[in-house]
Amino acid sequence: MKLSRSEVVHVANLARLDLSEVEVELFTEQLGLILEHATDIGALDLDGVEPTARPVPQENVMRQDEVRPGLDRRDVLSSAPAVESNRFLVPRIIGEEP
Amino acid sequence: MSRGLPLDAFTIASEVRSHERSARSVVEEVIESIERGDSEIRSFVSLMAESALKRAEVVDEIVANGCDPGRLAGVPVALKDNLCTKGAATTCSSRILEGWIPPYDATVVEKLRDAGAIVVGKTNMDEFAMGSSTETSFYGPTRNPHDTTKVPGGSSGGSAAAVAAGFVPLALGSDTGGSIRQPAALCGVVGMKPTYGRVSRYGLIAFASSLDQIGPFARSVAEAAALYEVISGHDERDSTSLLKSEQETTEEALTRGVAGLRVGVVTELLDAMAPQVVSRVREAADALGLSGADVEEVSIPELRYALSAYYLIAPAEASSNLARYDGVRYGLRVDADDVASMNAASRTAGFGPEVKRRIMLGTYALSAGYYDAYYGQAQKVRTLLIAAFDKVYERFDVLVGATSPETAFELGAKSSDPIAMYLSDVCTIPSNLAGHPAISVPFGSGEGGLPVGVQVLAPALHENEMFTVGAVIERAASDARNVGEAAT
Numbered sequence A: 001m002k003l004s005r006s007e008v009v010h011v012a013n014l015a016r017l018d019l020s021e022v023e024v025e026l027f028t029e030q031l032g033l034i035l036e037h038a039t040d041i042g043a044l045d046l047d048g049v050e051p052t053a054r055p056v057p058q059e060n061v062m063r064q065d066e067v068r069p070g071l072d073r074r075d076v077l078s079s080a081p082a083v084e085s086n087r088f089l090v091p092r093i094i095g096e097e098p
Numbered sequence B: 001m002s003r004g005l006p007l008d009a010f011t012i013a014s015e016v017r018s019h020e021r022s023a024r025s026v027v028e029e030v031i032e033s034i035e036r037g038d039s040e041i042r043s044f045v046s047l048m049a050e051s052a053l054k055r056a057e058v059v060d061e062i063v064a065n066g067c068d069p070g071r072l073a074g075v076p077v078a079l080k081d082n083l084c085t086k087g088a089a090t091t092c093s094s095r096i097l098e099g100w101i102p103p104y105d106a107t108v109v110e111k112l113r114d115a116g117a118i119v120v121g122k123t124n125m126d127e128f129a130m131g132s133s134t135e136t137s138f139y140g141p142t143r144n145p146h147d148t149t150k151v152p153g154g155s156s157g158g159s160a161a162a163v164a165a166g167f168v169p170l171a172l173g174s175d176t177g178g179s180i181r182q183p184a185a186l187c188g189v190v191g192m193k194p195t196y197g198r199v200s201r202y203g204l205i206a207f208a209s210s211l212d213q214i215g216p217f218a219r220s221v222a223e224a225a226a227l228y229e230v231i232s233g234h235d236e237r238d239s240t241s242l243l244k245s246e247q248e249t250t251e252e253a254l255t256r257g258v259a260g261l262r263v264g265v266v267t268e269l270l271d272a273m274a275p276q277v278v279s280r281v282r283e284a285a286d287a288l289g290l291s292g293a294d295v296e297e298v299s300i301p302e303l304r305y306a307l308s309a310y311y312l313i314a315p316a317e318a319s320s321n322l323a324r325y326d327g328v329r330y331g332l333r334v335d336a337d338d339v340a341s342m343n344a345a346s347r348t349a350g351f352g353p354e355v356k357r358r359i360m361l362g363t364y365a366l367s368a369g370y371y372d373a374y375y376g377q378a379q380k381v382r383t384l385l386i387a388a389f390d391k392v393y394e395r396f397d398v399l400v401g402a403t404s405p406e407t408a409f410e411l412g413a414k415s416s417d418p419i420a421m422y423l424s425d426v427c428t429i430p431s432n433l434a435g436h437p438a439i440s441v442p443f444g445s446g447e448g449g450l451p452v453g454v455q456v457l458a459p460a461l462h463e464n465e466m467f468t469v470g471a472v473i474e475r476a477a478s479d480a481r482n483v484g485e486a487a488t
Helices: A005-014 A021-037 A073-078 B009-017 B023-041 B049-064 B107-114 B157-164 B181-187 B221-231 B251-255 B275-290 B301-324 B339-350 B353-366 B372-395 B418-425 B429-434 B463-487
Strands: B044-047 B076-080 B118-123 B170-174 B190-193 B214-218 B262-266 B294-298 B398-402 B438-445 B451-457
Touching (some): A005 A021, A005 B353, A021 B301, A021 B353, A021 B418, B009 B023, B009 B049, B009 B221, B023 B049, B023 B157, B044 B157, B049 B118, B076 B157, B107 B221, B118 B157, B157 B170, B157 B214, B181 B190, B181 B438, B181 B451, B190 B221, B190 B463, B221 B251, B221 B463, B251 B463, B262 B372, B275 B398, B275 B438, B275 B451, B275 B463, B301 B353, B301 B372, B301 B429, B353 B372, B372 B429, B398 B463, B438 B463
Parallel strands (some): B076 B118, B262 B294
Antiparallel strands (some): B044 B118, B170 B214, B190 B214, B190 B438, B438 B451
16 A cells, blocks of 8 residues: 655644655655555454454443533643633634635 | 562562561562662662551551551552552653642552552553553553563553552552553563453553553562552452452462363464564473363454554544543643633643544544544444454453564654554454453563563453463463573
8 A cells, every 4th residue: 555745744734733855755655655565454354343442342331411610721731832711822813714 | 680589579578477578668668779780771760668668667566566558468559540649640651741630549559558558659651541652641651570661551651651560569550451561561471451340540640441450560470460469359449340240359369270170272363463473482381281271273263453443542542531631620631711722732732642643542532523433433343353262262262462563663653653563453453442451471572582471361250261371371472581591
């Protein structure tokens, strides 16, 4: 399974990673090799086999909807990169050029 | 080889409980030995000396008041640095979490405290637990205490090395594809992955949520079992925590013996492994036979597909889990003019090459047009693998094989070849995909006198059979060692 450079650039954008030219080159090769390794399972005929998302069967869990203390807001905000009056601060979103 | 306190957890706990030794003196000695001896091994990324001493004083006070601080009273424990500790840095050995202070404790940390144990520090790991050598850590590699030119394995290499070096009798790690068992094997200690859902993942920083499980490191099967008992149990804060998972005590299992147990030696967990690893596994199987187990070789061809399935499923889940590191709520932010550029700049600066590689792989495997061919297909292989295990467990109570294809390798040997590194997990991955428990027990040595681990696998919720077999293998290893020493 060969991967194209443009696919790698596209995926990097989806993953919000800025890759250097060298990294694009390297990942194009390495991801291709890893996907090549996966051709063994690609070749299996698994029509009709149910996919498994989690190893142990699960049932829904319900509890009373009662008020419980949450995390301390100051503790949570104290590790944020930027904060303004009890909120996480991010660069301007509204009013940006599209 | 021991650079620290060679006492086992039971001795420490019993001496602390009976006033023979203070928890404070244990902690002081441990901190001192780590500060003195860890500069070469680098198993710790941070020490928690102040909080550990404070906690030790509380334990001593409980004893002084005639009360019982718990079964692990005063026992120093090291935690892999992906387990949240309130008020103490938790980095996942990644730059992106540098300086982050968790606002809560992981459930396992609370359980350790309730049992009287004392967390003394956080151990090094592959960045976000992605790796098999502890070399992808932002803080640099940990070295194998048996030979410092070798890796300790990974991703929980710091925890394995800290126990092997004798700094602490117990440590916790996490195992997504072998990250407890493989470093345990390479460092010559016991490492165990419980059934998925046995141990709460609340406060374990997620890598691949359907595979991750916290488990113990120790220098004996009995200590690993005791630590496992302390940390397991239902937790309503983890929606995947098993409801009916009351673990019967492991004590009886450790001495039960293997008479009549049906043990399968798995061809696929021996094939293509280093010759001395194969020899040790066969010797361990022979020892089980001599102890009364019915030992037979068995082939599970589906295991050959586990590696490919894992390296699609785990990166896919990781790419989703690691989307939260966006420079907004915690960790590193690299400023840029708009939000999307800030997200990308922060992630680009904060993640190392292996993490980026897995995020890329996972994003690709989940992207439109490829989802069915890669992620979907891998999930179907998972079904196939579980069915194959179920069938084999009709004939066998437990399975044995190698933990790692080889003994500890040189630092840097696989750093530029991801597939070679991924192959380190070939024997351990199947248990994660199936959600089954497995343990690695040291059994003799291989090339260069480096430790070899024998792996015991069991069906879901059958930890006790696994401990029974592990304990017999451990005794056989110790008998063989004594015979060897008598001969020389």
